[in-house]
Amino acid sequence: MESGKKEEKKSFNRNIMEYAICLIVAFAIAMLFRQFVFARANVDGPSMMSTLKDKDVIFVEKLSLYTHAIKRGEIVTFYSGDAENNTYIKRVIGLAGDVIELKGGKVYRNGSELKEDYLDPNIYTQGGDFLKENVKYKVPAGYIFVLGDNRPISKDSRYIGPVSLKSLNGHVVVRVYPFNRIRTF
Structure with a gap:
């Protein structure tokens, strides 16, 4: 049972990390767009x-x-x-x-x-x-x-x-x- 919770927590943390990376990339693209386009x-x-x-x-x-x-x-x-x-x-x-x-x-x-x-x-x-x-x-x-x-x-x-x-x-x-x-x- 504990191993299932660990997997669930890992999956949750991975999702949070993926969303954070997406937000950072989107922000960087928006800043580059504003600066150069x-x-x-x-x-x-x-x-x-x-x-x-x-x-x-x-x-x-x-x-x-x-x-x-x-x-x-x-x-x-x-x-x-x-x-x-x-x-x-x-x-x-x-x-x-x-x-x-x-x-x-x-x-x-x-x-x-x-x-x-x-x-x-x-x-x-x-x-x-x-x-x-x-x-x-x-x-x-x-x-x-x-x-x-x-x-x-x-x-x-x-x-x-x-x-x-x-x-x-x-x-x-x-x-x-x-x-x-x-x-x-």
């Missing part, structure tokens, strides 16, 4: 209005950073690199080799004015500490030039300079909240 993020601030508003909930896809080149017009997230290492959300305006100029409130890339349908038509794009108006800037290799859609208040490449490709966190692929504004990018 897909993550949820909250928009903090109005610098991407009217495309993204403060408190919007978005999903950021990370895997394609390793599989395809960044495209102009994409919305990306990146680490600020400052002491707080904040995450910023901005639109890619220029790639390595592009010449960016701010002139008369408009953005020029390689001598042509950008058609920015996503901006409020009354937005005036002024220069900043890094890139002043009427100065041409060539984006160096390994970097991108980014701007927020709400230009008057956005802390972007006009102020912080170009963004290293190494600091990119992912591409914004969908806004999931608020529900009446669900949209893919």
